[in-house]
Amino acid sequence: MEKLEILTASAKYDVACTSSGSDRKGQAGSLGSTAAMGICHSFAADGRCISLLKVLMTNACVYDCAYCVNRKSNPVRRAAFTPEEIADLTMQFYRRNYIEGLFLSSGIMRNPDYTTEQLISALELLRNVYHFNGYIHVKAIPGADDVLLSRLGLLADRMSVNIELPSQESLGILAPDKSKISILKPMGLIKDKIKENSSDIVKYNHAPRFAPAGQSTQMIIGASPDTDYQILNLTEGLYRKYSLKRVFYSAYTPVIEDSLLPSLDTKPPLLREHRLYQADWLLRFYGFQANELLDEAVPNFNPLLDPKCSWAVNHREQFPVEINRAPYEMLLRVPGIGVRSAQRIVKARRAATLDFHALKKLGVVLKRAQFFITCKGKPLEGLKVSEHTLLRSLMSGQQLAPYQPAQVEQLTLFDDHYAAALPAAGGWAEFKKGAEA
Amino acid sequence: MGGIQERGGSLMFKPSALAYTYDGSFEGLLCCVFESYTWKEIPLAVHSEGEEQGLLLESKWIETDKHKAERVLKSIPLRISPEAEELVRLGFWSNTPEKELLLLNFLYLGFKHGRKVMNMLADDTVHALQKAVQQLRREGHLYLGFVRFSVYGPVMAAVIEPQGYILPVIQEHFCDRFQGESFMIYDQTHEVALIHEPGREAIIPLSGWTPPEPDEAEEAYRRLWTGFYHAIGIKERRNERLRSSLMPKRYWKHMVEMNGSNGVPALAAAQRKKALQQEPPESIGSLRASLRQTNTHT
Numbered sequence: 202m203e204k205l206e207i208l209t210a211s212a213k214y215d216v217a218c219t220s221s222g223s224d225r226k227g228q229a230g231s232l233g234s235t236a237a238m239g240i241c242h243s244f245a246a247d248g249r250c251i252s253l254l255k256v257l258m259t260n261a262c263v264y265d266c267a268y269c270v271n272r273k274s275n276p277v278r279r280a281a282f283t284p285e286e287i288a289d290l291t292m293q294f295y296r297r298n299y300i301e302g303l304f305l306s307s308g309i310m311r312n313p314d315y316t317t318e319q320l321i322s323a324l325e326l327l328r329n330v331y332h333f334n335g336y337i338h339v340k341a342i343p344g345a346d347d348v349l350l351s352r353l354g355l356l357a358d359r360m361s362v363n364i365e366l367p368s369q370e371s372l373g374i375l376a377p378d379k380s381k382i383s384i385l386k387p388m389g390l391i392k393d394k395i396k397e398n399s400s401d402i403v404k405y406n407h408a409p410r411f412a413p414a415g416q417s418t419q420m421i422i423g424a425s426p427d428t429d430y431q432i433l434n435l436t437e438g439l440y441r442k443y444s445l446k447r448v449f450y451s452a453y454t455p456v457i458e459d460s461l462l463p464s465l466d467t468k469p470p471l472l473r474e475h476r477l478y479q480a481d482w483l484l485r486f487y488g489f490q491a492n493e494l495l496d497e498a499v500p501n502f503n504p505l506l507d508p509k510c511s512w513a514v515n516h517r518e519q520f521p522v523e524i525n526r527a528p529y530e531m532l533l534r535v536p537g538i539g540v541r542s543a544q545r546i547v548k549a550r551r552a553a554t555l556d557f558h559a560l561k562k563l564g565v566v567l568k569r570a571q572f573f574i575t576c577k578g579k580p581l582e583g584l585k586v587s588e589h590t591l592l593r594s595l596m597s598g599q600q601l602a603p604y605q606p607a608q609v610e611q612l613t614l615f616d617d618h619y620a621a622a623l624p625a626a627g628g629w630a631e632f633k634k635g636a637e638a
Numbered sequence: 639m640g641g642i643q644e645r646g647g648s649l650m651f652k653p654s655a656l657a658y659t660y661d662g663s664f665e666g667l668l669c670c671v672f673e674s675y676t677w678k679e680i681p682l683a684v685h686s687e688g689e690e691q692g693l694l695l696e697s698k699w700i701e702t703d704k705h706k707a708e709r710v711l712k713s714i715p716l717r718i719s720p721e722a723e724e725l726v727r728l729g730f731w732s733n734t735p736e737k738e739l740l741l742l743n744f745l746y747l748g749f750k751h752g753r754k755v756m757n758m759l760a761d762d763t764v765h766a767l768q769k770a771v772q773q774l775r776r777e778g779h780l781y782l783g784f785v786r787f788s789v790y791g792p793v794m795a796a797v798i799e800p801q802g803y804i805l806p807v808i809q810e811h812f813c814d815r816f817q818g819e820s821f822m823i824y825d826q827t828h829e830v831a832l833i834h835e836p837g838r839e840a841i842i843p844l845s846g847w848t849p850p851e852p853d854e855a856e857e858a859y860r861r862l863w864t865g866f867y868h869a870i871g872i873k874e875r876r877n878e879r880l881r882s883s884l885m886p887k888r889y890w891k892h893m894v895e896m897n898g899s900n901g902v903p904a905l906a907a908a909q910r911k912k913a914l915q916q917e918p919p920e921s922i923g924s925l926r927a928s929l930r931q932t933n934t935h936t
Contacts, residue, residue, distance in 0.1 A: 202865055209869035227814040234815045241884070242783035243895060245871035248880025252783070255870060290862070296794065296819070297787045299863050299894070454874045469874055545759050552757035559760030 205290070207280045211260035211271050212306055214456075215363075215419065216449045220252040220301035220336045222414030223358040233295060233302070233335030235358060235414075240301050253304035253338060254294050258282055258319055262308030266365070266376040268424045270456040271308045281310075284323035292331050302336030302358070303327070313344035317353060324356035336414070341391060343383040350387055351411075354394055359414040359446070362387050364439075367432045371425030374461055385443075391416045392443050415446035422477065423470040424453040424462055430491075430500035433480055437491040440484065450477045476502035483508055486540055487533045510536045510595040513573055520573040521580065524560065525550050536595065537570030557581050568594050651746075654679040657695040660738075662686030664730050665707035667738055671745055672706040673698075680746075684738035718748035721756055725771055731803040734770035741767070778807030784889050785812070785823060788849060788856055794821040795849055797892050805832045805841050813839050860894045867895035 221239030241250035257271070259281035265273040282290075291303045305323060310316045320339055327333040339357040341350055354360050362384055366372045369381045391412060398411035418439065420432065432450075439445045452469035455462065480502065483489040487509070494508050495501070503511050513520065513536050522531050524546060532543040542564040549555060549563060556576045561567055571581045572591055651674075658673065658681045660666035670684055682695055714723040729741050743763045748755040758764045777800055785808070787794040794816075798804075805825050812823065813834050823832045824847050831844040852860065890896035 202862055205862055206865050206869040209866050213870050213872055227817045229817055232816065232818065234811075236782070236811070238779075240779075240783045243867060243893065244881045244885040245867065246873075246878070246881060247871045247875035248877040248884060249871075249875075250884070251867070251870060254866070293859050294863060294866075296789060296816075297859065297863070297894075298783075298785050298796070301783070452875075454872060471875065548757050549759035552754055553760060555760060562760050562765045 204280045204282065204286075205256070207278055208256045208258075208260055208282060211277075211308075212255045212257045212304070214270065214451060214454065215255060215304070215306060215340075216249070216451045217304065217338065217361060217417050217419060217447070218250050218252055218255070219417075219447065220338075222446055223336060225334065225413075228334055231332035231334040232292070233333055235302070235334075235336045242298065242300055252301040253336065254291055254300045254302070255304040256282065256287070256290075256306075258287065258305065258307035258316070258323065259310055260308050261310065263311065264309050264376075264378040266378065267457075267459045267461050268365070268375055268421055268453065272457070275457050282323075284319065284326050287323045288326040288331055288333075291327060291335075292333060295333070295335055302338070304338045306340035307342070309342065313342045314346050314349060316342050317345040317349040321349065321353055321356065324353070328356050338414075341387045341416075343379060343387055345387070347390055350390055351394060354391060354411045355409050357412055359417060360391050360412045361417045361419070362391070364418045364420045364435070366425050367420050367427040367435050368425070371427060375425060388416065388418070388439075388443050388445075395444070415444070417445060417447040417449060419449035419451055421453050422450050422474050423467075428500035429473070429477065429480075429502050430495040430497065432477060433484075433491040433495060436481060437484055448481060450474050450481070472504055473502070476504070476508060480508045488530055489534075505596050506592075507536075507595075509534070510569065514591070514595070521575045522573065523578060524555055524574050524576050535570055535573045537566035537568065537573075539564070651678045651680050654681065655695055656681045657683040657685060657697045658700050658738075659685050659687060659697050660700045661702050662688070663702060664727070665704060666700065666702040667730060667741065668707040668710040669702050670700050670738065671710050671742060672703075673700050674742065681739075681742070683736070684742060686738070714745070714748070717752060718745075719753045719756055722748055725756075725767060728771040728774055728807070729767050731806065732770040732774040733802045734766070734773070737770065740770070774802040774804065774807065777802050778804040780885075780889065781808050782811055784885070784893060786892060786894050787821060788852055789859075790850055790853070790856070792820060794819055796821070796823045797826055797847075797849060798823060799826045799888070799892065801827070801888075803828050803830075805830060808832075809839065809841065864895045 218241075219239045220235065221237060223235040224237035225235045227234040239252060241252050243251040245251055259279070260271045260277065261279040261281065262269070262271045262273060269275075270277065287303070287305065291300075294300045295302070305320060307316050307320060310319060320342070324337060324339065327337070336359075337357045338359040338361065339353055341353065341360050341362045343362060350360075364384055365379065366375060372379060372381060394411045395415065398408065401408040420435075422432070436448045439448055452471050452474035453463065453467075454469045455465045455467050458465055480489075480491075480494055483494065484491065489512070494512055502508055506514065513534070519531075519534070522535060524532075529543055529547055532538055532546055533540065538546070542560075545563040546555065546560070546565070549559065553559070554577060555563075557567065557571075560570070560574075560576070567581070571584055572586055572594070574580075656679060658670045660670050666686075667684070670681070674680060681698075685697070711723070714726060726741055726744065729737060729744070734740065740763065744755075744767050747758070747761070747763055751758070755761075755764060759768065781798060781800060781804055785796045785798060787796045803825075805823065805828075808823070809832055812821070812832070816834065818836055820835045822834070824844060825831065829843060829845040830841055831847070832841050833839065
């Protein structure tokens, strides 16, 4: 019991929680299935979803990464699971429908190869002896032998290697035992294996699948001075070059005192993390590119406007768009229109011409969208576009409340801090004209 | 109502001051559609048997007739679309108020416009039905995660209290996932249960079922899970509002880690503390041994 709590507490800063991306039916003689859309089984007090039994094999680690709660020099209680205990807990929790599967990571025991062998034996027990057919997410240990990593990948649904810190410099300072190469090498291996395996599947129907739910990674936000622009560029590169399924961001929660790190009373930068997730969504589902959202001149996200609103306010020349004619790709770029509502618009306008009233029913957030759209060539009746109303409507104070530290100085509308999002002088009159035309 | 009269007009339907009463079954509702078309009349309300009837309308009893129901059901995919049939079925399982009238109106629209009705997302009737179905699907999806089984020897059982009639929505998922298990999911709200044995499954009426007392091994796994649940949250990020919006409180009652029959978490913590003082922390190994023992006893 205590062991489980120690090894859970040590794993909780790993933010990957999804159980999505694998679609496997149940089988006679084995227990479990996986669902493509993922299933959240519970939500923790911090509001994050619990879908997997997220534990470490051990929190005893030979490395000494400054940001990590399990670093060698941190005096915490240590514990370790045997492969049998991991397999038993997974099976028993899974039967009771507490979890969607297992997320298994580990501190480095002796060396990367030995640690990987331990992970393999736990997964082999689950898959081959207990006939567990549910979801397994396993951490690839940087520095482990390619052959071992390949075996591990055949047992898991998803494999991940954590980037941890967004730049080589930060990594050098805070994680001296890791290097960019040691992280990117297994990432490249996993990518190649998945690719190679998908062509095997075509050739041989029964080829075992290598990490069918792909690979993911995470990086820590706010432990190092890297900018949002650097982080987002790196993210984009990972999606392109390494075909990652997901990049997770983890607002740094100080766990240990270290002169190289933010002090212990620093609040985790939750709003910043939230903005990065919003931008990540824009990259994956809305057709945006990192350099459209940020650049060297404005390297960080505006705390008051979400990335899409920021982009729209700075690209007023592309608006307003006519709801009944605009292509799907352009609908997706309108603040207040999400993937679902854009799809509904495209579907519903085949049956009838849409007005503002109809848009509301389709799930469009008119409060934000009204400034950027026309219906049948007309803007919303009585719409007033002034700096004040526009920005006020685009800022969603209430929605952001959970991400704001409790006592923050009141940010005023015309703070220098987000002046970058404000349109250049004179732009407003034109924008208004555009909206009325 | 204006909308219906207008549509009725073109179909030469008479708006009537009638209410229909039926037995509450899906077939019964399809017979209401049949009746309405036969007499070209539009009821102002449709009630199921035993339901409170608010309006002082003349009520007409609609007898459930298998053949009539089948004729209506067959015409839906033919004259509208297969998706419309699914929408009607799911709409019937939702708990939206006046769902019968909503479904009737949707079918009038569908028989008039054909396949196109599925795109008429901005129409009030279509929108209301889509929303009801979306809500049902959402609740069904939540329950894929929120169902909590207890293991009683060779069988497993769970109790749920959903708003919509979601057992048919989650049936395939659980029967596929636990193919080799014998289990039951009891829906307390609608007094029905999904029963599964290897190779057999059914949804049957069942009322007033209470789960048996958990044995030692079951209690132990509940404690382990509750312990895991409390260890995984990061206290610096505590966010009650977010949790309640993703996992509304009405689901907590039957979830072990929130408030389950294992008692409040504080109690579990106190028990654990006591246990720690008395003996060395139990390992999972010894737990497995005790599980095996209880298994051989039962």
